[in-house]
Amino acid sequence: MTEEHVAVAIVGGGPSGLTAAAALAPRVDGGVLVIEREAETGGIPRHSDHPGYGMRDLKRFICGPAYARRLTSMALDAGATLETQAMVTNWAGERRLQITSPRGVRTVTADAVVLATGARERPRPARLVPGDRPDGVYTTGQLQNLVHLHHAHVGNRALIVGAELVSWSAVLTLREAGCATAGMVSGYPRSEAYAAFRVPGRFLMEGPVFTRSRVVGIDGKDRVRAAVVENIETGERTIVDCDTVVFTGDWIPDHELARTGGLAMDPATRGPVVDAGLRTSSPGVFAVGNLLHPVDTADGAALDGRHVAAAVCGWLDHRDEPPKAVRIRTGAPLRWVTPQLVSPEGGVAARGDLLFWVDEYRRLPKLRAVQDGRTLAMKRTPWPAAPGRVYRAPWSLVAAADPAGGDVTVSFA
């Protein structure tokens, strides 16, 4: 085992990690190393060959692979080192990472570590869908990998489980692969995606969107033959003839390193707890991107990467402990919030936003933040809160929290 030292080690070379590297490399005295387990950096956008990337961070509207290449160049031009086919497999101590690659196993010690490991869609076994176990069942990530990187044949008729933004991305990929979409299944009263996606998307489908429904069975010995869709309210069942089932959305952070590193974890996001500076509970360890908010758009993840640079530089200069902060909690139907900690010294969250996930649609929601029975602020947003996508509200809702007080609860007023 060889030993190496860098100023900043960034685990994960997706939009958030690459953007953090580009922001940090010119500002840091010492090396900035991005460690990426895949053969190329870029993260999910590398596999996602359709437009829709880069709007808020690069002020462009480009395809995933072009976006991935651009962020890679920006990190390299800034002076960061990008190591691919290298996976961080464990912690070897405080801010010491064990890295496993075809070149062997080694340990890197860093003055600061940024976790940027992203999120993944929960596969079929995690969703407890009964029935046969045939071939032809994928997540969107697996589907896009097969189609865009391996140019493989995926099937002729697919059922898509989920109706989030990513589900419509799966419709596009299936179409490109010559596979018709026989239907889409959503547990909600309507598709969760923005109308701008779901309305034109309907013209690309051959079958219906089954709302308030779930998949309760998959049939087929070697290959999928059909899937059984059940209406949650009426119990009525429909058999959909298909040879492919794509499980979309239903995200879980890639949080193994955060957990094994002993970081305080949020049972709601299932990612690490962070403050507005994206500091975790472990001094000198930071977290960015979809590891924190499963799942936001890539530009949101990238802007976390830009935002974290200030707190990382502050840590490198002063080795300050994370400031004393109070916890932000949510009332249903808000499922989670991030950042989860607020303090006067912790600063303002990335983009000035509190990020939420909601379980019910609200058209023009009004939020109330309460601490120890006192209303801190009430805010209405001129945009809706909808399931299946991150809902943003102003950080100023919680900014006046008393650091010596109890938890702050945010709920719909």
Ligand SMILES: Cc1cc2nc3c(=O)[nH]c(=O)nc-3n(C[C@H](O)[C@H](O)[C@H](O)COP(=O)(O)OP(=O)(O)OC[C@H]3O[C@@H](n4cnc5c(N)ncnc54)[C@H](O)[C@@H]3O)c2cc1C
């Ligand atoms: C099908 C699909 C379509 C999408 N379409 C859009 C769109 O049109 N527009 C948009 O803005 N967003 C879109 N998104 C969302 C967008 O891709 C994500 O928000 C973005 O990729 C998140 O960036 P990230 O850096 O947080 O994570 P990721 O992109 O997931 O990157 C994380 C990286 O960390 C690496 N990694 C993880 N663990 C380790 C480890 N232990 N060691 C080394 N490396 C590790 C992974 O290999 C990965 O490269 C889409 C997502 C999907 C799945």
